[in-house]
Amino acid sequence: MIEVKKNNFFLNEEVNTFLKNIIKNKSLANGYIFYGAEGLGKKQTALQFIKEIFKQSSSSENVEERITNNNHPDFLIIEPDSLLATKSSGSPDLEKTIKNGSEIIKIAQIRNIKTFLSQKSINSGKKIVLIIDAHLLNEAASNCLLKTLEEPCNGIFILLTSKLNLLLDTIISRCQIVRFRSFSSKQIKSILKEYLDTSKLKINTKLKFEDLINSANGSPNKLLKNIEIWNNLTDEITSKLGSPIKNSLEILEVSKLISEQLDIYQQISLVNLIQIIWWRKSKNINLINKLEKLKTLLGKKVQAKLAWEITFLKILIEDI
Secondary structure: OOEEEOOOOOHHHHHHHHHHHHHHHHHOEEEEEOOOOOOOOHHHHHHHHHHHHHHHHHOOOHHHHHHHHHOOOOOEEEEEHHHHHHOOOOOOOOHHHHOOOOOOEOHHHHHHHHHHHHHHOOOOEEEEEEEHHHHHEOOHHHHHHHHHHHHHOOOEEEEOOOHHHHHOHHHHHHHHEEEOOOHHHHHHHHHHOOEEOOOOOOOOOOHHEEEEEHOOOOOOOHHHHHHHHHHHHHHHHHHOOOOOOOOHHHHHHHHHHHHHHHHHHHEEEHHHHHHHHHHHHHHOOHHHHHHHHHHHHHHOOOOOHHHHHHHHHHHHHOOO
C-alpha cells in the first residue's frame, strides 16, 4: 500500500492564491466554474474555498467538519444520480460507475436548489451550491439552472467540470471560470518525492518512476491511482508485462488474472501503463495502436478476458 505522507498534494497553488485573494478582498462572484482535467483537485479546492467563505461570516468552530461531512445548513452539494446511488449502496467503485456513462443530473435536483435558496441563511450571509460534474446536466436541468442563475438570490454557485464545451454558453457567461492546469513533469516528480511513501512501491526493470510520471498525464490523482493499481497487482502479472508476452499459454493465464483482479476502469489504466512501458522499450507504434484498440473494447464492455486475449495474441502473431 502506498501511503500519502501529506493530505494536500492535490491542491493547485496558483488557483489557491487566486481564491485566497477573493476571500481577502471580499470580492465573491455569484457563480464559478472550476474547469480542468480529472484528478487535478477541483473538488478538494472547492470544498476548502467554501470553508473559507463560511469562516468569514461564522464564528462556529466546526465549520470545516460540517462541510466535510456535508451537514452544513447553508451548503448544498449536487451530484449525478447514479453516483449518489453508488455512494448510498456503499459501493467503492465510484470511478467504475462514472465511466459507465449512466450518470446524469436531473431537473428535480436543480429544482431542489431553488427550494434551498428560497430559505433564509442560518449560519452565514450566503448559501453555497456545489455541482459536481456539471457537464452531466441534462437539457431540462441545464435550462432550469440557467433560470436560477439569472434570478437574484443569496446563493453562490460553484460548478465543477472537465468538459466545459458541454455546458450551455449562457451558463458559462454567468460564471467566473477558474482554470485548473495540468501539473508539469517536474511537479509530478516532486509529488512522488515529497508526498508519497514509495518504499513499498514495486519499481523494477518493468516499471520506472518515469513511466508513472508519464502515465499521470499531469494529474496527481491519476498518479496515485496508477500507483495503487500497479502495486496491488500480483507478481504473477507484473512479471509478464515488461514486454509483449511470447507464449500463448501465458497470454491466457495473464488475461484471466487481469480480468479477475481489476475492474474495467483499472484495466484501462493498466493498459495506459503498459503502453508507456512498451513504447519506452520498443518504440513500436503497432503495439501502441493495438493496445489503444484494447482500451476501446474494454470501454464498450466487451468481455474483458476475451479482449485481453485477442489483443495479446494479435501482438504475438503480428508484432513479435
